[in-house]
Amino acid sequence: MARRGIRLYGDPVLRTRGLPVDPTSGSTRDLVADLFDTMYDAGGVGLAACQIGVSARVFVLDCSALLPGSPKLAVINPEVQWVKRPEPGEEGCLSFPDLYLHVSRPVEACAEFDTPEGTRQTLKASGLLARAFLHELDHLNGVLFVDHQSAARRLLLSPRLGRFRRRFRRGEFA
Ligand code: ZN
Numbered sequence: 001m002a003r004r005g006i007r008l009y010g011d012p013v014l015r016t017r018g019l020p021v022d023p024t025s026g027s028t029r030d031l032v033a034d035l036f037d038t039m040y041d042a043g044g045v046g047l048a049a050c051q052i053g054v055s056a057r058v059f060v061l062d063c064s065a066l067l068p069g070s071p072k073l074a075v076i077n078p079e080v081q082w083v084k085r086p087e088p089g090e091e092g093c094l095s096f097p098d099l100y101l102h103v104s105r106p107v108e109a110c111a112e113f114d115t116p117e118g119t120r121q122t123l124k125a126s127g128l129l130a131r132a133f134l135h136e137l138d139h140l141n142g143v144l145f146v147d148h149q150s151a152a153r154r155l156l157l158s159p160r161l162g163r164f165r166r167r168f169r170r171g172e173f174a
Pocket of ligand 1: 092093094095135136139
């Protein structure tokens, strides 16, 4: 399929709640293919549909570059069953180029989701995979990793966030 432009912070699509999709439709298959192409091209480990401008409950994940043997996942209409053990850890986000933040997030999680084959899959994840899964899941609800920062920390970040917003207004992509 195709590499799509990655939306920068400031784009309102990043704040929209994604809609459930038919996991086996042609448009979902094309969306998943574009997400993988765009994520690998950008060197990321996860990418959500809103980050390429589509308000859908779909994301892709492949942490194998950091965690050998980690699965390549297309996650559609996910529902979290439970989460445990919040821990601080460093995160980046393709919609915030070169910004890395410490985020407290559960590092054990269990979730169910649809696959592109139309089956329902259950995933129990820990460590980086759980963190990446929950980061992407946040995107489907319009939540961004900066939202997990304290008010004081967000104030310190505001000049950098302003630069992302200006780049978005100029029509740039990440
Ligand atoms: Zn992100």
